Amino acid sequence: MKRFLIFLIPFLVYGQYRDIPDVVTKVATAAGGFLKLETSARAIGMGGSFVASGRGVSGIPYNPSSIGYIERNEAYFSQVNYLAGIKHGVLTYGTRLGASNFFGLHLFYLDSGPMEVTTELFPDGTGEDFKVLSLAARATFARNLTDRLKVGGSINYIRDKIAETQMQTISYDIGSSFQTGIYGTVLGMSITNFGPEVRYTGEDLSVQVADSIDVDGSLQRITDKFPLPLTFRLGVENMIMGPTSAFLKNENHKLIISADGIKPSDYIVYSSIGLEYGWREIAFVRAGTHLNHDTAGWSLGAGANIRLGRMALTVDYAFVDYDILNHTNQVAIGLKF
Numbered sequence: 432m433k434r435f436l437i438f439l440i441p442f443l444v445y446g447q448y449r450d451i452p453d454v455v456t457k458v459a460t461a462a463g464g465f466l467k468l469e470t471s472a473r474a475i476g477m478g479g480s481f482v483a484s485g486r487g488v489s490g491i492p493y494n495p496s497s498i499g500y501i502e503r504n505e506a507y508f509s510q511v512n513y514l515a516g517i518k519h520g521v522l523t524y525g526t527r528l529g530a531s532n533f534f535g536l537h538l539f540y541l542d543s544g545p546m547e548v549t550t551e552l553f554p555d556g557t558g559e560d561f562k563v564l565s566l567a568a569r570a571t572f573a574r575n576l577t578d579r580l581k582v583g584g585s586i587n588y589i590r591d592k593i594a595e596t597q598m599q600t601i602s603y604d605i606g607s608s609f610q611t612g613i614y615g616t617v618l619g620m621s622i623t624n625f626g627p628e629v630r631y632t633g634e635d636l637s638v639q640v641a642d643s644i645d646v647d648g649s650l651q652r653i654t655d656k657f658p659l660p661l662t663f664r665l666g667v668e669n670m671i672m673g674p675t676s677a678f679l680k681n682e683n684h685k686l687i688i689s690a691d692g693i694k695p696s697d698y699i700v701y702s703s704i705g706l707e708y709g710w711r712e713i714a715f716v717r718a719g720t721h722l723n724h725d726t727a728g729w730s731l732g733a734g735a736n737i738r739l740g741r742m743a744l745t746v747d748y749a750f751v752d753y754d755i756l757n758h759t760n761q762v763a764i765g766l767k768f
Contacts, residue, residue, distance in 0.1 A: 458725075461697035462598060462629050462657040463591055465541050465565040469727075470521045472509055472747035472763035476732015477705025478719020480689040482666035483608065483619030484705070488525035489765065491537040491571050493664065494606035494621040495583030498525045498533045499573040502767065509747075509763035514756050516544045521763075525571070533573040537585070541565040548594075561594035569604070579610040589626075589659070596633035602626030602659055614677040617668040619691075628656035658696060666691035673709075685709040699723065705730075712736055717749075728752045743767040 471489040474481035481493040488505045490497030498505075504527070510520040519542070525535030543563035547556040566589070573583030585604040591597060606621030636652040666689060670676045673685035687707045694700045705719030717732035732749040745765040752758050 457697050457699075459697065460657065461660040461695075462631070463565075463589055463624070463659050464697075465519070465539075465591070466567060466589070466624050467660050467662065467695060468513075468519060468539075468541070470509065470519075470539055472732065472749040472761045473707075473717070473734060475730055475749035475751055475761055476717035476719065476734075476747070477689060477703075477707055478721055478730050479693075479703040479727070480666060480691040480705040480719060482606070482621050482664040482691050483617045483668040484666070484687065484689040484707075485608075485619070487765070487767075488523040488535050488537065489521075489763070491523060491525075491535055491569055491585065492539070492567075492604075492623065494608065494619050495571045495585045495604050496573050496581040496606045496608045496619075496621075497583070498535045498571055499575050499581035499583060499608065501525050501527050501533055501535075503527055504768050505765065506768075507763065507765040509761060511759060511761045513541075513759055514753060518542050518544065519565075531575040533571075533583075535569075535571040535573075537567075537569040537571060539567040539569075562592075563594075564592045566590040571604075579612065581608040582606070587624075587626075589629075591631075593631070594633075594635050596631050596635040598629045598631045600626055600629045600659070615670050615675065619664070619666045619668070621662075621664045623662045623664070624659040625661055626659050628658050630654055630656045661696040663694045664691055683711050685712075698725065701725075715747075726753050726756055728754055741768070 469475050469479050470492050471481060473489060474493060481490055485493050485497035486500040488498055488507045505525045507523045513519055521539050523537040527533055545560035545562060548559040548561055549556055568588045569585040571583060571585040573581060575581050583606050587602045589602055590599040603625045604623040609618045611618055631654050638652060668687060668689040671686045671688055672679040672681050674682050690704045692702050701723035703719060703721050707715055707717045709715045713736055715734035720729045721727040730749060730751040734747040737744045747763045749761045750758060
């Protein structure tokens with residue numbers, strides 16, 4: 432136990448470190464901020480510490496190699512009433528291709544709902560509405576290189592539309608999961624949202640001007656290019672108690688602890704720590720916290736695994752406290768078949 436706790440110290444210290452120049456110069460310097468939203472109810476219940484703990488299709492955005500844990504086929508759906516009337520959800524599917532290969536599809540969508548258009552002349556609204564609609568579609572492939580090492584990668588189609596202004600691009604994710612053999616510790620790593628800089632274009636950037644020889648009545652504003660929020664994650668997981676635990680063996684009770692260090696390109700380093708207690712692989716209780724995060728704080732979660740013959744239905748719930756921004760609830764349903 433002492434050795435494992437010592438192994439966690441770098442993540443705790445790293446997550447508490449604050450580099451003031453980074454805060455000043457990098458916040459809000461990336462496009463596609465919705466790509467940083469947490470999408471798995473199990474992950475959210477564990478404080479977002481999922482790069483080493485992800486199992487199956489719900490872990491794809493955190494670590495593409497997580498689908499290397501699929502036994503046969505999996506499907507997963509979640510819906511969130513997020514902050515300020517925003518809704519987002521996930522629909523995903525994964526399958527095993529032979530003994531060592533895996534394939535998955537992951538769709539994330541976000542809908543802001545109608546928002547009132549305001550201008551300098553009409554600060555209380557013009558009577559018109561607009562929406563923000565965002566989409567991330569991932570195709571993921573993973574392979575078990577050995578019985579201890581899994582690797583995976585995703586190719587992603589990204590689209591973000593704000594009223595009549597939009598951007599679209601292709602990005603990539605890579606990740607790995609390694610069972611170290613050191614007291615049952617699992618090490619996970621991923622790099623997500625790697626891709627070209629993007630530029631927003633559309634009708635809302637048009638400016639009406641007087642006709643002239645060189646101008647036909649309108650000009651198009653050209654926006655700067657912005658990078659996607661490239662994110663590096665490094666995490667560990669250990670089964671403190673359970674059937675295969677190196678510390679406390681127990682056939683009916685399982686306790687997992689996980690910790691992630693996370694560095695987005697547009698924010699400072701932060702970390703997350705989570706716990707999951709399971710009883711006979713049927714009922715689960717989770718808790719976690721974000722350290723040094725800009726909005727998210729502590730979180731709670733619960734889950735149930737219901738056997739239906741050869742199939743299994745999973746239901747997960749997560750609660751997150753966002754301090755002055757209130758809180759969110761998320762429900763997810765998964766099917767293994």
